[in-house]
Amino acid sequence: MNGIKRYLNKFILILGIGFMIYGLYRGEVQTVFQKAINICLECIGIG
Amino acid sequence: MVKIRDNMRLLIQSIVSIFTNGYIEGFVNGTIYRGKLKQLCVPGLNCYSCPGALGSCPIGSLQAVIGDRQYKFTFYITGFLMVVGSVLGRFVCGWLCPFGLVQDLLHKIPFVKKIRNVKFHNYLRYLKYIILLIFVIILPLFVVDIIGQGDPTFCKYICPAGTLEGGVPLVLSNDAFKDAIGFLYAWKMSILIITIILSIIIYRPFCKYICPLGAIYSVFNGISMYQYRVNYSKCIECHKCTKVCKMNIEPFKTPNHLECIRCGDCKKVCPTNAITSGFKSVDTQDKKYDLSKI
Numbered sequence: 001m002n003g004i005k006r007y008l009n010k011f012i013l014i015l016g017i018g019f020m021i022y023g024l025y026r027g028e029v030q031t032v033f034q035k036a037i038n039i040c041l042e043c044i045g046i047g
Numbered sequence: 048m049v050k051i052r053d054n055m056r057l058l059i060q061s062i063v064s065i066f067t068n069g070y071i072e073g074f075v076n077g078t079i080y081r082g083k084l085k086q087l088c089v090p091g092l093n094c095y096s097c098p099g100a101l102g103s104c105p106i107g108s109l110q111a112v113i114g115d116r117q118y119k120f121t122f123y124i125t126g127f128l129m130v131v132g133s134v135l136g137r138f139v140c141g142w143l144c145p146f147g148l149v150q151d152l153l154h155k156i157p158f159v160k161k162i163r164n165v166k167f168h169n170y171l172r173y174l175k176y177i178i179l180l181i182f183v184i185i186l187p188l189f190v191v192d193i194i195g196q197g198d199p200t201f202c203k204y205i206c207p208a209g210t211l212e213g214g215v216p217l218v219l220s221n222d223a224f225k226d227a228i229g230f231l232y233a234w235k236m237s238i239l240i241i242t243i244i245l246s247i248i249i250y251r252p253f254c255k256y257i258c259p260l261g262a263i264y265s266v267f268n269g270i271s272m273y274q275y276r277v278n279y280s281k282c283i284e285c286h287k288c289t290k291v292c293k294m295n296i297e298p299f300k301t302p303n304h305l306e307c308i309r310c311g312d313c314k315k316v317c318p319t320n321a322i323t324s325g326f327k328s329v330d331t332q333d334k335k336y337d338l339s340k341i
Contacts, residue, residue, distance in 0.1 A: 043206065
C-alpha cells in the first residue's frame with residue numbers, strides 16, 4: 001500500500017499535466033478566458 | 048523575529064491575496080482585468096469577477112467549461128486541480144486561499160462565545176462533497192438552456208466569495224450594476240452576511256462545510272507530496288495538538304486527515320516536536336494508528 005501511495009502522487013501529477021496539455025489542445029482555455037474577462041453576472045449576483 | 052515566524056501564514060496568505068488581486072485600476076473604475084493572465088487559474092477560491100483578480104477561479108472555470116455546450120468535461124481544469132492537489136493537497140486552503148484569509152481574519156474578531164465543536168460536525172463536513180457534486184457538476188452539466196449552455200449554479204446561488212470579491216465592489220463602483228440588482232443579489236448578500244457572522248463565531252465554516260474546492264483538494268490530502276508526519280517515538284500523546292486544532296481533527300492520529308488545511312498550529316504546539324511536515328515520501332510515516340479511518 002505504501003509503495004502505491006508513494007508513486008500515486010507522481011502518477012496523478014503527470015496525468016494532470018497531460019490533462020492540462022490536452023485541454024489546451026482542445027481549446028478549453030479560450031472558454032475559461034472568455035468567461036473570465038467578461039464580468040460574470042451570475043457570480044456577482046445579478047444574472 | 049519570533050513574531051514574524053508566528054505570523055508567517057498570515058503574511059503569506061496576505062501576499063498571495065494581494066498579488067492575485069493586484070489590478071488596482073479595476074477597483075477604481077468598477078471594471079475587471081481583461082489580460083492574458085486570466086487564461087490561468089489561481090489555486091484558491093478567488094472570483095474572476097473581482098475587480099482586482101489577475102487569474103481565474105478554478106471552481107468558476109470548471110463550471111464554465113462543463114456548462115459549455117462544446118465540452119461537457121474539462122481536461123484543463125481537472126488537470127490543474129490534479130497537479131495542485133497531488134503536490135500540496137489542502138495546503139492551498141490554509142496558506143493560499145484569499146477567502147480562507149477573510150475567514151481567518153473574521154475569526155480574530157472577539158465574540159462572547161466562540162463555538163469550537165459544532166453539533167453534527169462529523170455529518171455536516173460531508174455537505175461540501177454534496178455541493179460539489181450537485182451545484183458544481185450535475186446542475187451545470189444537465190440543466191441547460193435552449194442552446195445547451197449550463198449555468199454556473201454554485202457561483203450563482205451559493206458562492207459568498209463571488210459576492211464579497213465581485214458583487215460588492217462592482218455594485219458600489221458601477222451605477223449600471225446598482226440599477227440591475229434584485230432578488231438574486233439580496234439572496235447572495237444574505238448568504239455572505241450569514242457566512243461573515245458564522246466566521247466570527249466558528250473557525251472557517253465555509254471551508255469546513257461548503258467549499259467545493261476544499262472538497263476536491265481534501266481527496267488529495269492523504270497522497271499529496273506535501274505530507275504531515277508524526278514521529279511516534281517522540282509523541283507523548285499529550286493531546287495538545289488535538290486541543291489546538293481548529294479544524295476539529297486529531298493530528299497525532301490522522302495528520303493528513305481530509306479536513307486538515309495544513310495550518311501548522313499542531314506543529315507549533317507540540318512539546319516534543321513529534322509533528323513535522325514536508326515533501327518526504329509517505330512511507331516514512333510511522334503508522335501506529337489506522338490512518339485509513341479518516
